[in-house]
Amino acid sequence: MAYWLMKSEPDVYGIDHLAAEPDGVEHWDGIRNYQVRNLFRDQFQPGDLAFFYHSNTKVPGIVGVMEVVSGAYPDHTAFDPDEKYYDPKSDPDNPRWLMVDVRYVRHLDRLISLAELKADPALADMRLVQRGNRLSVMPVTEAQWQHILEMEKQDDPSNR
DNA sequence: GCCAACGTTGGC
DNA sequence: GCCAACGTTGGC
Numbered sequence: 001m002a003y004w005l006m007k008s009e010p011d012v013y014g015i016d017h018l019a020a021e022p023d024g025v026e027h028w029d030g031i032r033n034y035q036v037r038n039l040f041r042d043q044f045q046p047g048d049l050a051f052f053y054h055s056n057t058k059v060p061g062i063v064g065v066m067e068v069v070s071g072a073y074p075d076h077t078a079f080d081p082d083e084k085y086y087d088p089k090s091d092p093d094n095p096r097w098l099m100v101d102v103r104y105v106r107h108l109d110r111l112i113s114l115a116e117l118k119a120d121p122a123l124a125d126m127r128l129v130q131r132g133n134r135l136s137v138m139p140v141t142e143a144q145w146q147h148i149l150e151m152e153k154q155d156d157p158s159n160r
Numbered sequence: 161g162c163c164a165a166c167g168t169t170g171g172c
Numbered sequence: 173g174c175c176a177a178c179g180t181t182g183g184c
Contacts, residue, residue: 007170032168033179056170114171132177134169166181172174 002043003140004050005128006066006102015052015064015107024104025069028137029077030085032097036137040072040098043139050102051140051148053128054111061113062148070101108152116156122147 006028008014018026031037048068054060074095077083090096118129127138140148 009170035179060171134178136169162184164181164183166179168179169177171176 001045002048003142003145004039004044004048004068005053005062005126005138005140006050007053007055007136009056010054010063011057014054015104018052018066018102019064019104019107021104025101027070027075027099027101029075029099031075031099031137032078032085032087033136035135037096037098039137039139040100044068044072044100046070049105049145051145055136059111059113061111061115061117062108063111064107065105066102067105068100069103072098072100075099110152110156112148112151113156116151117148119157120147120151 010016018024031040046069050066050068051062052064052066054063074092075085075090075097077085078087078090078095078097079092080086081088085097087096114128117123117126123129123144126140126144127133127135
């Protein structure tokens with residue numbers, strides 16, 4: 001099984017929205033990036049775990065855990081002209097964009113901020129903290145995953 | 161195939 | 173709101 005980090009803007013769709021869904025399940029739609037599309041298609045498996053990351057907000061960071069509960073399947077929002085992420089080049093007979101279903105697992109006990117993640121030498125190899133990174137879905141190694149869960153148990157060093 | 165223009169992401 | 177970074181588009 002694999003680990004992931006998935007970004008969303010809390011003002012648009014945050015972890016509280018996911019937690020409020022029936023059974024905590026929703027599809028992760030609107031991905032219009034080929035690298036992420038390929039990750040969905042080739043690597044996402046039911047049972048994988050993902051961090052929910054809040055981006056483009058006052059204190060960006062990791063806020064919770066989700067479980068992947070489906071494989072990749074066509075993102076129907078690409079077919080609808082009324083949708084924000086409508087893509088006329090995605091043909092229902094040959095869909096260009098895919099999505100997966102995720103299920104809310106839990107909130108972290110505290111937000112682990114991007115600043116804190118960046119300051120931790122153990123996470124220097126994370127895509128998230130590297131310069132110019134723009135992927136909204138990215139892999140997390142098992143070591144990084146476990147390290148972040150350990151961080152959750154500590155106080156934010158900047159608050160000490 | 162090159163690359164300039166443009167659009168988007170997302171931290172700050 | 174600004175802007176750096178980078179992906180995509182499309183003319184040639």
